[in-house]
Amino acid sequence: MIDTLLRREFPFASLKLLASARSAGTVIDVRGESIPVLEATPEAFEGVDIALFSAGGDVSLRLAPEAVKRGALVIDNTSAYRMAPEVPLVVPEVNAHEIFNHHGIIANPNCSTIQMMVALYPIYQVYGIRRIVVSTYQAASGAGQRAIEELKQTAAAILTGESPTASVLPVSKLEKHYPLAFNVLPQIDVFEANGYTKEEMKMVNETHKILADSRIQVTPTAVRVPVVYGHSEAVYVETEKPFVLEDVKNLLANSPGLILQDDPANQIYPQPLQAAGEFPVFVGRVRKDLFVENGLSLWVVADNILKGAALNAVQIAEIWVRQEGVL
Ligand SMILES: O=C(O)CCCc1cccc(C(=O)O)c1C(=O)O
Numbered sequence: 001m002i003d004t005l006l007r008r009e010f011p012f013a014s015l016k017l018l019a020s021a022r023s024a025g026t027v028i029d030v031r032g033e034s035i036p037v038l039e040a041t042p043e044a045f046e047g048v049d050i051a052l053f054s055a056g057g058d059v060s061l062r063l064a065p066e067a068v069k070r071g072a073l074v075i076d077n078t079s080a081y082r083m084a085p086e087v088p089l090v091v092p093e094v095n096a097h098e099i100f101n102h103h104g105i106i107a108n109p110n111c112s113t114i115q116m117m118v119a120l121y122p123i124y125q126v127y128g129i130r131r132i133v134v135s136t137y138q139a140a141s142g143a144g145q146r147a148i149e150e151l152k153q154t155a156a157a158i159l160t161g162e163s164p165t166a167s168v169l170p171v172s173k174l175e176k177h178y179p180l181a182f183n184v185l186p187q188i189d190v191f192e193a194n195g196y197t198k199e200e201m202k203m204v205n206e207t208h209k210i211l212a213d214s215r216i217q218v219t220p221t222a223v224r225v226p227v228v229y230g231h232s233e234a235v236y237v238e239t240e241k242p243f244v245l246e247d248v249k250n251l252l253a254n255s256p257g258l259i260l261q262d263d264p265a266n267q268i269y270p271q272p273l274q275a276a277g278e279f280p281v282f283v284g285r286v287r288k289d290l291f292v293e294n295g296l297s298l299w300v301v302a303d304n305i306l307k308g309a310a311l312n313a314v315q316i317a318e319i320w321v322r323q324e325g326v327l
Pocket residue numbers: 056057077078079080109110111138139141142143188199202304
């Protein structure tokens with residue numbers, strides 16, 4: 001979040017770093033200034049204009065109202081408020097207008113939903129979308145620093161002929177753990193009664209809210225893969241209207257927040273290793289379905305920590321600040 005604020009040259013007059021009591025007292029260097037990390041208490045939000053939350057849903061539920069009460073705009077990166085009717089759920093390239101309907105809190109969508117919306121919104125606008133079938137290939141970083149370390153540790157173990165031991169992935173609070181190295185895990189977050197995981201249901205519900213269209217049929221399969229940064233998605237859509245493939249490629253190449261990387265003859269297509277650290281969403285492998293008239297497949301890759309979280313939140317703040325006349 002701090003790195004993204006600096007890369008975007010966000011015009012903050014001062015930066016206040018808040019965390020749990022356990023982290024309070026550490027100092028972070030920001031542009032040569034040593035900024036102390038303070039404990040996140042209700043009083044800590046006095047004088048704060050924009051509060052970027054990314055400390056888990058419980059903290060957002062407890063402290064976001066306290067920040068709003070003290071005059072802050074809260075941009076919350078957790079799922080705590082995403083489906084609340086009065087809270088805008090915003091992907092700037094899709095529904096930036098919703099920012100101005102906030103009542104103190106604006107919610108940042110789930111990383112996998114964000115990148116899919118950036119790629120599909122242009123198609124939705126021109127051709128309409130009846131159905132989405134998506135398989136995700138999600139990086140370990142989406143599950144936190146301990147998951148990254150476990151990926152590396154299980155890879156090292158296997159490469160040295162030892163048996164890998166896992167204690168974090170796929171879900172740290174559940175009892176069964178499996179090595180991610182040289183493996184894929186078809187579970188991200190806990191399972192719901194309908195057999196879908198919470199991560200998969202986020203993609204269904206958040207797509208409906210962001211596009212304000214609950215008619216779209218969304219069938220996700222969310223998978224953890226042995227990648228550190230960058231989520232990839234194999235997306236199949238059925239459009240309402242017929243399309244010419246070249247027109248779709250030109251549309252994607254000229255849409256906000258997207259870069260088309262689609263040149264199979266030269267083996268050009270998005271890859272997480274190349275997308276990591278970058279702001280855009282990358283799309284490629286755009287092809288017409290071989291059997292279904294209005295079927296279209298595409299491959300979508302983005303840095304899950306940047307566009308999937310920090311960048312999307314900072315972009316929301318930029319739009320709000322611009323409207324407030326500061327930018
Ligand atoms: O695992 C991934 O690749 C993405 C999961 C991101 C995430 C992790 C823990 C809690 C929440 C949450 O806020 O519910 C979220 C979220 O939906 O943003």
